[in-house]
Amino acid sequence: MAPRVPAVLLPLLLLVVLAGGLAGVASAARILGVFPFPGRSHVVIYSSLLRGLAARGHNVTVFSAYPLDQPVANYTAVKLALDLSAQAELRKNKSMFSLGEQNPFFTVVMQHFIGPTYTEQALQQSSIQDLISATDEKFDLVFLEDLYADAFAGFAHKFDAPLIYMSPITGFPWTNDLIGNPSPDSYVPSIFSQYSDHMSFRERLLNTVLNTFSRLLVSSTYFKGFPDLPHLSEIIIQRTALVFTYARPGVSYPQPLLPNMIQIGGMHLKPVKPLPRDLKKYLDDASEGVVYFSMGSNLRSAEFPEELRDAFVKTFSKLKQKILWKFEDDQLPGQPQNLKISKWFPQNDILGHPNVMLFITHGGILSTQEALYHGVPLIGIPIYGDQAQNMKTLENLDCGLQLKYSDINDASFERVVKEALTNPKYLKRAKEVSRIFRDQPQSPLEKGVFWTEYVLRHKGTAHLRSAATDLSWYQYLLLDVVAVLVLVPAALVYCVLMLCRRLCCATKKIIIKDVKKKQ
Structure with a gap:
């Protein structure tokens, strides 16, 4: 049994521990x-x-x-x-x-x-x-x-x-x-x-x-x-x-x-927090899985052109999965029963839920890293900045698919969603990349x-x-060295050619002079 510390020494011990913790x-x-x-x-x-x-x-x-x-x-x-x-x-x-x-x-x-x-x-x-x-x-x-x-x-x-x-x-x-x-x-x-x-x-x-x-x-x-x-x-x-x-x-x-x-x-990643009761029940009861759709904090889904919103809704209505869509209006025309909208969702906590099968995103760095951390495949609709490059990286990792904004229609959106949901390689690779993502010493x-x-x-x-x-830019690129390596040999070749030319001319004159002398 470890010896007990006298109560009178506890404040002193606390100060020592605190000082030790702050030493570094x-x-x-x-x-x-x-x-x-x-x-x-x-x-x-x-x-x-x-x-x-x-x-x-x-x-x-x-x-x-x-x-x-x-x-x-x-x-x-x-x-x-x-x-x-x-x-x-x-x-x-x-x-x-x-x-x-x-x-x-x-x-x-x-x-x-x-x-x-x-x-x-x-x-x-x-x-x-x-x-x-x-x-x-x-x-x-x-x-x-x-x-x-x-x-x-x-x-x-x-x-x-x-x-x-x-x-x-x-x-x-x-x-x-x-x-x-x-x-x-x-x-x-x-x-x-x-x-x-x-x-x-x-x-x-x-x-x-x-x-x-x-x-x-x-x-x-x-x-x-x-x-x-x-x-x-x-x-x-x-x-x-x-x-x-x-x-x-x-x-x-x-x-x-x-x-x-x-x-x-x-x-920016934080440990997953408990979801609100109604949202937790919605995800827990999704036996076929959940698709989460958000275009981030700056882009608003409610501002999509009507024909694109209709294309999304049409595809979602055909899925057996439940849909969570961050949508900034109170109502969504033609909203199917398997789709739930809200002006805000706790994104990190949702992506950490085991029933989330797919994340449809704009491809921002925060959203893509959250999805990778939790091992969720993605479909990216990049709009500006680094979003297209982020989604290209994920495509190369086989963690998701990219759909250009100008290519969105009923058929193209349905095709990529079904490909991401039915092809097991995307989920498998997302889980593998998640393990790589988390495996760091700090x-x-x-x-x-x-x-x-x-x-x-x-x-x-x-x-x-x-x-x-x-270094100046030309020194950093070694352009001065390249210039020397190119110009010096070129100058030597030029001098040799000129010397040969002069020798030829001189030899020719000697031969002509000798011939004339003999004549």
């Missing part, structure tokens, strides 16, 4: 996050990490368009009042889904013109201007999103702090450039494309053009309020300590990674927290910095 934690730091791009799914990603850091005792201040719904200790959320009229106009005209008919070059151009406007609006906010001019503020670390937020790298200069970039996807074409991470266009497809990591010559050509085009369009926005501010590109190169991407090892396409490029995909949140505190402990990661960031 970096000293409480002040952390600043600025995320001007108004994407709700992006908020889910970065807030997962920043809330985890707040739970570790760090003081976190975050500027964004969508502050947290519930207060968190040590977490100060500052709302950026951005003009979202462009999104509202698309929604008003019910043209959000028309984006799915655009080519990737149009998507890049559209983002280039829309993205910087949010940065400029954020810079004009009084809360941002107050922070720019503040003389009594100090932050130990700055977080930025790698999507039109480069202007706020000036805060890293102002506070003499390391900079961490967070990507809400597996990585933009320009994300690797932040730290000089290699990203060969020959087998790393652009997230704006629908290519795999095995591309034909034509695809490699277009992928190279698309990535180059993307990099050329993305430029740093101005930053006001700092005297003697170095060029933003210099600040970014010198201050960027880490880049977090939302890729997932073993699931995303493999590519070279420097030690300060960290993959934390799946960080949870993504633990990984993100560790590396963030690593930066705080060492005041940056200069020891992990690649020499590639010190």
Whole structure:
């Protein structure tokens, strides 16, 4: 029997245990996050990490368009009042889904013109201007999103702090450039494309053009309020300590990674919570299984054109499975009895239910990773951004099927739904990929927290910095070396040919002179 600890020593013992638990934690730091791009799914990603850091005792201040719904200790959320009229106009005209008919070059151009406007609006906010001019503020670390937020790298200069970039996807074409991470266009497809990591010559050509085009369009926005501010590109190169991407090892396409490029995909995933009683009964009683349909937080199923809604309803009415559809109107014309609609569903908890057989989605990174985590096959209807690339990856994994928005009709939708439900390979592969997805030495949140505190402990990661960031573009691509390797041999060949020509001419003259002499 273990000896009992005297009651008088319990408070002291508690302090010792608490001190031991905090021994591996970096000293409480002040952390600043600025995320001007108004994407709700992006908020889910970065807030997962920043809330985890707040739970570790760090003081976190975050500027964004969508502050947290519930207060968190040590977490100060500052709302950026951005003009979202462009999104509202698309929604008003019910043209959000028309984006799915655009080519990737149009998507890049559209983002280039829309993205910087949010940065400029954020810079004009009084809360941002107050922070720019503040003389009594100090932050130990700055977080930025790698999507039109480069202007706020000036805060890293102002506070003499390391900079961490967070990507809400597996990585933009320009994300690797932040730290000089290699990203060969020959087998790393652009997230704006629908290519795999095995591309034909034509695809490699277009992928190279698309990535180059993307990099050329993305430029740093101005930053006001700092005297003697170095060029933003210099600040970014010198201050960027880490880049977090939302890729997932073993699931995303493999590519070279420097030690300060960290993959934390799946960080938003939470343990499955009990479902509401009525919803639990609906799923429990589905002896033939359940199909779950949601187009995410930004796209709304109620705004599908009428002919497409009718195509969905017609197919669903023929299935023996029950259907859950995130539908934002109170009524759905022609709704069959096996279909239940709601303006909101607890998606992660539903996907974790064993009776869910299929997930019909827009292909966003959060939704696809939730499905992979729970081993649920997918049908993707990608509309914009990285959605088509996400679904292409899942197609290559045999975890799902992709249906282009422009190809949807009664016959095509029914065909892919029945293929996904009746072909056992999709469920089998989804379960196999789920095991790969979960088989990691650390949870993504633990990984993100560790590396963030690593930066705080060492005041940056200069020891992990690649020499590639010190090279010009032509040096990085070895164009100067190629030029020497081509021009020097060419010059030697030219000199030899000229020498031979002169020798021939001289020999010819000697022969002619000799002949004349003999004559």
